[in-house]
Amino acid sequence: MTSIFISSLNCPSCGEVSSFERYDRIDVSKTPQFRTSLIDWELFKFTCSHCGHQIIIDYPTLYVDEENKVIIQYLPSNCSDLGSVSSIKKVAVELDISKYKYRVVTNLEDFVEKVQIFSEGMDDKAIEFMKYLKSPNEDEDIMFSYEHMVFTKEGSVAYQFMFINQKEAVASLNISRELYLESLEEVAEAGDSEYVIDNGWAERFACQG
16 A cells, blocks of 8 residues: 655755655555556655755665556665665565566666656666667767656557756657567567666676677
8 A cells, every 4th residue: 555654854945844745655546546646756845834845765666566566666775764665575565576577776767767667568678778779879870969768658549768968858759669569579578577677787688689
């Protein structure tokens, strides 16, 4: 079940104290409305009740999706308060986690991306492999600067990779169903023994081929 912890935070703008709801565990099978709130980053936004100032509060949480059989552990790399992190062992008491994909991410943007991928019934290994294939390799292949690519949904059925530079989207690339299916077939034998699936994983996988 979804677990909510209410804490008090001092607003960095006005200094007044306001309450903040932190979600230590998000179970979207019980509270499906939180899926959209997470994708929109709403579950991590702190709004001061006095001056209206808004900031992102990074905190660890555990995401459980029984329908799509995935568990995502979010452990922010800049967060030292890990005492309240919901343990995968606790979830194992309730669910047969052998049937689940288990992922660990340390960046909020990556966490949101994983949720989007699995919510669409897609495979994150195939998505990361597609990023690797579509990432420009030479300076002359691209007319803009970017730091990384992010999977996102455009409208009701279209998917894209957004090119991100300094937290801003500078370009986009449509994803074809055909390329996704080809990539899915390529990674079919990779298995799910690894918990961290990112660009590093994709590069290692491609070099093995």
